[in-house]
Amino acid sequence: MExxxxxxxxxxxxxxxxAMYHWVFVPLTLGLGVLVAVMETLSYAKRSEFWKxxxxxxxxxxxxxxxxxxxxxxxxxxxxxxxxxxxxxxVGDIFGxxxxxxxxxxxxMESTFLxxxxxGWNKVSRGAxxxxxWLTVIGATMSAWWILVANAWMQCPVGMEFNPDTVRNEMAxxxxxxxxxxxxxxxxxxxxxxxxxxxxFVVGISCLYLLLRRHTNVALASLRVAAGFGLAAALLTAxxxxxxxxxxxQLQPMKLAAAEGLAEGGTQVPLVAAGLIRPGAEEHWAAExxxxxxxxxLRLDVPLPGALSVLATGKADGFVPGxxxxxxxxxxxxxxxxxxxxxxxxxxxxxxxRALADYRAAKKAGDEAAMQTARTALERDFxxxxxxxxxxxxxxxxxxxxxxxxxxxxxxxxxYFILLFAGLLALGKRLPGLRxxxxxxxxTIPLAWLASEAGWVVAEVGRQPWSIQxxxxxxxxxxxxxxxxxxxxxxxxxxxxxxxxxxxxxxMVKAIADGPES
Amino acid sequence: xxxxxxxQYWWFLISLLGALLVFLMFVQGGQSLLWQLxxxxxxxxxxxxxxxxxxxxxxxxxxxFGGAFFAAFPLFYxxxxxxxxxxxxxxxxxFVLQAVSYEFQLKRGNLLGSSTYRWFLFANGVLAPVLVxxxxxxFFHGAEFTVNKAxxxxxxxxxxxxxxxxxxxxxxxxxxxxxxxxxxxLFLSRTLACLYFLNxxxxxxxxLNCRRRLPVESGLFLVFFLAxxxxxxxxPGFAVQPETGLIFTEPCKYLNNLLAMPAxxxxxxxxxxxxxxxxxxxxxxVRHGGIWFAGSGTVLTVLAILLxxxxxxxxxxxxxxxxxxxxxxxxxxxGLFTMRTMAIVSLLIPFVLAYIIWAWRALESSPITPQETHxxx
Numbered sequence: 001m002e003x004x005x006x007x008x009x010x011x012x013x014x015x016x017x018x019a020m021y022h023w024v025f026v027p028l029t030l031g032l033g034v035l036v037a038v039m040e041t042l043s044y045a046k047r048s049e050f051w052k053x054x055x056x057x058x059x060x061x062x063x064x065x066x067x068x069x070x071x072x073x074x075x076x077x078x079x080x081x082x083x084x085x086x087x088x089x090x091v092g093d094i095f096g097x098x099x100x101x102x103x104x105x106x107x108x109m110e111s112t113f114l115x116x117x118x119x120g121w122n123k124v125s126r127g128a129x130x131x132x133x134w135l136t137v138i139g140a141t142m143s144a145w146w147i148l149v150a151n152a153w154m155q156c157p158v159g160m161e162f163n164p165d166t167v168r169n170e171m172a173x174x175x176x177x178x179x180x181x182x183x184x185x186x187x188x189x190x191x192x193x194x195x196x197x198x199x200x201f202v203v204g205i206s207c208l209y210l211l212l213r214r215h216t217n218v219a220l221a222s223l224r225v226a227a228g229f230g231l232a233a234a235l236l237t238a239x240x241x242x243x244x245x246x247x248x249x250q251l252q253p254m255k256l257a258a259a260e261g262l263a264e265g266g267t268q269v270p271l272v273a274a275g276l277i278r279p280g281a282e283e284h285w286a287a288e289x290x291x292x293x294x295x296x297x298l299r300l301d302v303p304l305p306g307a308l309s310v311l312a313t314g315k316a317d318g319f320v321p322g323x324x325x326x327x328x329x330x331x332x333x334x335x336x337x338x339x340x341x342x343x344x345x346x347x348x349x350x351x352x353x354r355a356l357a358d359y360r361a362a363k364k365a366g367d368e369a370a371m372q373t374a375r376t377a378l379e380r381d382f383x384x385x386x387x388x389x390x391x392x393x394x395x396x397x398x399x400x401x402x403x404x405x406x407x408x409x410x411x412x413x414x415x416y417f418i419l420l421f422a423g424l425l426a427l428g429k430r431l432p433g434l435r436x437x438x439x440x441x442x443x444t445i446p447l448a449w450l451a452s453e454a455g456w457v458v459a460e461v462g463r464q465p466w467s468i469q470x471x472x473x474x475x476x477x478x479x480x481x482x483x484x485x486x487x488x489x490x491x492x493x494x495x496x497x498x499x500x501x502x503x504x505x506x507x508m509v510k511a512i513a514d515g516p517e518s
Numbered sequence: 519x520x521x522x523x524x525x526q527y528w529w530f531l532i533s534l535l536g537a538l539l540v541f542l543m544f545v546q547g548g549q550s551l552l553w554q555l556x557x558x559x560x561x562x563x564x565x566x567x568x569x570x571x572x573x574x575x576x577x578x579x580x581x582x583f584g585g586a587f588f589a590a591f592p593l594f595y596x597x598x599x600x601x602x603x604x605x606x607x608x609x610x611x612x613f614v615l616q617a618v619s620y621e622f623q624l625k626r627g628n629l630l631g632s633s634t635y636r637w638f639l640f641a642n643g644v645l646a647p648v649l650v651x652x653x654x655x656x657f658f659h660g661a662e663f664t665v666n667k668a669x670x671x672x673x674x675x676x677x678x679x680x681x682x683x684x685x686x687x688x689x690x691x692x693x694x695x696x697x698x699x700x701x702x703x704l705f706l707s708r709t710l711a712c713l714y715f716l717n718x719x720x721x722x723x724x725x726l727n728c729r730r731r732l733p734v735e736s737g738l739f740l741v742f743f744l745a746x747x748x749x750x751x752x753x754p755g756f757a758v759q760p761e762t763g764l765i766f767t768e769p770c771k772y773l774n775n776l777l778a779m780p781a782x783x784x785x786x787x788x789x790x791x792x793x794x795x796x797x798x799x800x801x802x803x804v805r806h807g808g809i810w811f812a813g814s815g816t817v818l819t820v821l822a823i824l825l826x827x828x829x830x831x832x833x834x835x836x837x838x839x840x841x842x843x844x845x846x847x848x849x850x851x852x853g854l855f856t857m858r859t860m861a862i863v864s865l866l867i868p869f870v871l872a873y874i875i876w877a878w879r880a881l882e883s884s885p886i887t888p889q890e891t892h893x894x895x
Contacts, residue, residue: 064621070577071617075610078584078599082607085600089678090670092592093852100589101863103582108870111574112877119571124880132877163853167667167678168592170853350673357671389673476670479600480677485686489607496611500618503629510627 010486011083011478016460017490018075020453021497025069025504027452030144030191031198031233032062033137035226037130042225044130054218056121057516058202059133061508063118068504070111072497083486087467087477094160094171095150098178102146110139144194145187152183154468155459156251162382164359164375169471182247189240192233193455196417197448199230203424204445205512207438216432218516223424223431231421238414242311249312249320250334252469255462257285257323258400259407260308261299264290265322265331271307274408275299277401285323286394323400327393340384342393349388352381386471395473398464406457413451420444524857525847526829528590531864533824535583537817540650540703542576544714544809545569547707547735549616549643552636555715555727562636563624563891568718569711570620571881575874577617589860593665593850594835597679601663602653602687609649616642644704651703655696657827658750658772660836662689665843682839698746705739709797710816712736713809716800720885729800736797750823751776756836758846765833765844775826782822782829789818 036059043051077099081088088095116124116132124132159176160169171177203226209219248256257265260272263285281295301307306316313320313334321339325331329341340348355377362370390396420441424431431437463469467477519527548569556562588595599606615638622628623635662682670676683689690696712728712735719725755771758764768774776783796812799805828834828847835845851857 064625067618067621070574071614074577074581074613074617077581077588078606078610081584081588081595081599082603083600085596085679086670086676088588088596088600089592089667092588092595093856096585096588096590096592096595096852097856097860097863100582100585100860103578103585104863104870105866107578107581108874111578112874115571115574115881116877119881123883128880166853167670171856171859174855174859353671353673357668360668360671389676476673476676479603480680481600481603481686482684485603489603492611496614499629500614503618503622503627506627506629507622507625508627510625514626 004483005475007481007483007486008475008478010483010490011481012474014083014486014490014493015076015079018072018079018493018497019456019460021493021501022069022072022076023453023456024449024501025065025072026144027194027197027449028065028201029062029069029140030137030194031196032058032065032201033140033198034195035198035202035222035229036062037133037137038225038229039222040130040133044126050217050221053516054221055133057218058222059117060511061205063114064504064507064511066114068500071500075493083479083481084467084477085479087472089168090472090477091157091160091169091468093168094153094157094177097171097174098146098150098153102143106139106142106146108139110136110143113139141191144191148187148190149178149180149183151459152180152186153177154466155186155463156180156182157468157471162378162385164356164378165363167356167360182251185240185243185247189237189244190455192236192240193414193452195233196230196237196414197452199226199233199421200417200441200444200448202226203230203421204442207441208512209515210432211435211438211442215515215517220432227421227424231418231425234414234417234421238418241411241414245311246314252463253321254323254326254396254398255403255458256312257321257326258398258403258462259458261285261295261400261404262308262320262322263287263295263324265320265325267309267317267319268306269308269312269320270301270305271311272404272408273300273302274412275404277404282397282400285400286327286397287324288327290324323397327396342387342396345384345387346390346393348381348384349386349390351388352378352385353388355381383470386466386468386473386476389473389476390465395465398462402457403462406454406461410451410454410458413447413454417444417448417451519858519861521854521857522848524854524861525851527861527864528586528851528857529828529834529847530825531867532583532586532590533821533828534817535579535586536654536824537820539576539579539583540706540820541710541813541816542572542579543647543650543703543707544710544813545573545576546616546643546646547704547709547711548715549639550704551643551708551711551731552640555712555724555731557723557727560888560891561721561724561727564719564721564724564886564888565715566620566623566636566639567891568715568886573616573620577613580613590852590857591845591847591850592852593679594845597663597665597845597850598653598661598835600679601681602656602661602690603681604685605649605653605687605690609646609653612642612645612649615639616646643707647704647707648697648700651700652690652696654703654824655693655699655746656690657824657834658753658755658836659690659693659696660756660838660844661687662839663837663843664840665837665845695746695749698742698749702739702742702746705735705742706816708735709739710809710812713796713800713812717806717809718882718885720887725806732797732800756833756841756844758831758833758844758848760831760848763846763849765836765841765846771832772826775830775832776822778830779825782825785818785825786822789815789820789822791815793819 036055039055113132113135117136158180159173161172163170202222206219206223209215276298278295278297284295309316309318309320327342329339331339333339355374359374465473467474556565619635619638623632664680712732716728751773754767754769757768792811792815796808799808833844833846837843
């Protein structure tokens with residue numbers, strides 16, 4: 001069966017849909033969970049009924065959110081098998097391990113102690129309950145660790161060897177997979193950004209109570225905890241985000257070029273502060289030659305010379321390749337070698353695929369010499385294996401507009417969150433009288449989700465067309481299904497998850513309206 | 519640790535997870551009995567509170583079962599999940615509905631109303647056991663797939679695993695024996711639910727309802743289960759020649775497996791006896807602890823059946839479309855390094871079991887009462 005490109009697109013759409021819905025709920029679980037645990041710790045340390053009631057109120061909202069997060073998450077795990085079956089075999093030897101470890105080590109911990117957290121108030125001691133709450137949070141965070149290890153490996157495949165006999169990649173170093181710089185930084189960035197989101201949620205709802213002049217004691221106490229925690233989290237998010245940019249510049253330069261809308265690279269490259277791209281200008285980034293119509297309707301650069309060069313290479317005169325540089329090749333890579341052009345990489349990828357076919361044919365014929373020849377050719381060109389499935393160099397350029405806008409929205413909002421938390425802490429006791437600040441904090445709640453989702457759009461749209469960077473493009477990873485099957489499940493998920501999201505928001509609104517004393 | 523040992527060790531762990539999953543489906547059984555056992559709103563709340571404390575355990579076991587299969591036998595994961603698309607999608611949909619329904623059903627502002635969420639729970643309660651049972655039966659009766667690893671070298675059509683039926687898994691119901699096992703698992707889950715409620719709910723009327731329901735559910739379970747077991751022991755199975763990897767059919771393969779593996783045979787025997795003891799205990803005595811006999815018996819029985827599917831040179835996922843494509847432990851497993859790494863991780867399982875038991879005991883220190891339905895989360 002030939003792969004239908006509409007099948008690939010619908011499979012991508014379904015995965016994107018389920019991932020983005022899942023990510024509506026997960027960051028709140030990670031962020032709010034820590035704050036609930038901190039508040040319960042205060043309750044335990046101070047023997048305070050006030051903090052106990054406060055933590056139980058936020059835990060109630062945590063529980064409402066948790067259920068939908070779990071529900072949407074199960075689809076993601078199984079979707080690797082249902083919709084990306086080639087992928088599951090080609091890299092299952094490596095990719096399956098983090099998912100299994102997540103289940104054994106983290107998910108059981110999270111779900112077991114969650115039951116104690118919610119049903120155990122009058123059945124276990126206060127200390128045991130506090131431990132259960134922390135273990136739920138630790139379980140959820142460990143779960144994030146293993147999922148992000150898996151995701152980081154797709155962005156930067158390390159610690160494996162290709163086995164032509166089994167036609168798959170096999171793990172050679174667990175430590176390289178579990179502790180790659182990409183994985184460690186991704187975990188830190190995602191978790192701290194989730195803490196930021198959780199803090200914004202608590203701050204925003206607390207400000208709503210101040211605006212309504214209800215539950216002011218709970219609101220002010222929660223605000224103090226969440227604003228301090230949120231400021232620390234937002235600063236850590238910025239630091240890890242900066243590190244993330246440097247890692248991407250090394251490992252996924254095309255993603256960085258797309259995120260910055262950079263077609264022609266160079267040294268002393270400025271950082272775009274904001275921009276508006278002309279609709280339909282996508283071809284600009286994949287064109288072979290410079291020139292043509294200006295893709296920018298509006299563009300403002302950061303007034304620091306060579307800011308992008310500094311971000312990407314650590315020095316102002318560092319070379320940052322644009323999308324066209326990457327397609328043309330010929331520039332110096334960080335390791336000192338010269339970058340191949342896209343056409344050369346595609347040709348070497350096709351050689352690798354042909355060598356694999358030759359190897360298997362020789363093995364079937366029992367021709368040892370031919371096997372060795374084919375294996376040597378395969379090992380030489382295997383780093384480009386995935387390029388062999390692509391039809392043209394232009395396929396290597398991800399959708400620039402969503403990547404660019406998402407990246408800049410995320411960065412701008414991240415900066416705003418730091419200012420908001422710092423402002424709230426600076427205002428201190430004056431805050432109850434400042435209704436405009438309270439409104440600002442309340443209206444920031446949806447912006448936290450916008451920033452969080454935008455981060456994932458940068459990470460995932462920016463790495464297209466790859467399922468696994470350089471090794472397997474989406475068109476070679478997909479399951480053998482009819483497009484109609486995937487379209488049907490796409491719309492079923494869309495309908496179901498939308499209903500569940502509306503229901504959750506409705507329940508949250510009622511619970512918030514009832515307040516801590518209900 | 520040899521490669522062969524690790525393959526068998528991981529098959530054992532996956533079989534154990536599958537066995538625990540079938541036992542924990544008493545949650546689904548309870549959901550499907552909501553209106554038959556709970557005649558008043560208060561009774562229905564007690565039933566939902568009882569299963570509501572356990573649904574995450576079933577859910578998590580399913581997730582870990584999937585993750586372990588992915589890590590240990592990725593070719594099964596890619597072939598079955600990508601091929602029997604509709605079976606797995608229906609199962610996942612039903613579990614999504616379950617996950618939200620416990621939390622949402624009694625909350626104000628839940629959009630769909632309490633009864634809709636209870637219907638969702640009912641749907642999951644019926645669909646999940648039937649689908650799991652039907653899917654497990656394909657381990658013995660085969661499925662419609664082909665596997666061609668060399669296809670990855672064809673850039674125009676790099677499809678390794680393909681499904682030969684356009685029904686993508688739903689064609690399994692055309693085999694009545696698959697449906698028979700699905701129904702056996704459904705009635706087993708309902709039987710276990712009656713026993714669980716008897717043990718965990720301190721309400722006289724509900725206990726009476728459970729005792730009345732138990733003979734019906736356990737009777738139906740025994741009819742379907744014994745019919746399936748008889749068929750299973752006498753049917754030809756799919757054997758593999760270990761040296762060449764050749765797959766062939768062998769008369770009474772699964773009976774032969776039991777005879778060749780006395781420990782597994784013993785497990786099956788003890789398991790069946792424990793299940794029967796669990797069923798009879800509440801019928802003949804006033805004791806409520808039948809769930810512990812029937813539950814442990816279920817785990818041992820299902821474990822033995824699943825072990826027979828993969829051990830003793832057996833193809834655990836036979837292909838009806840192309841016998842050579844059938845999956846065995848050897849041709850579908852992960853590499854030696856991954857299996858070793860995962861085996862080390864599996865040493866954590868006793869700790870996981872220990873805290874699950876602690877949490878279970880902590881939450882089940884006293885039976886659920888009507889008063890608790892008003893005060894609980």
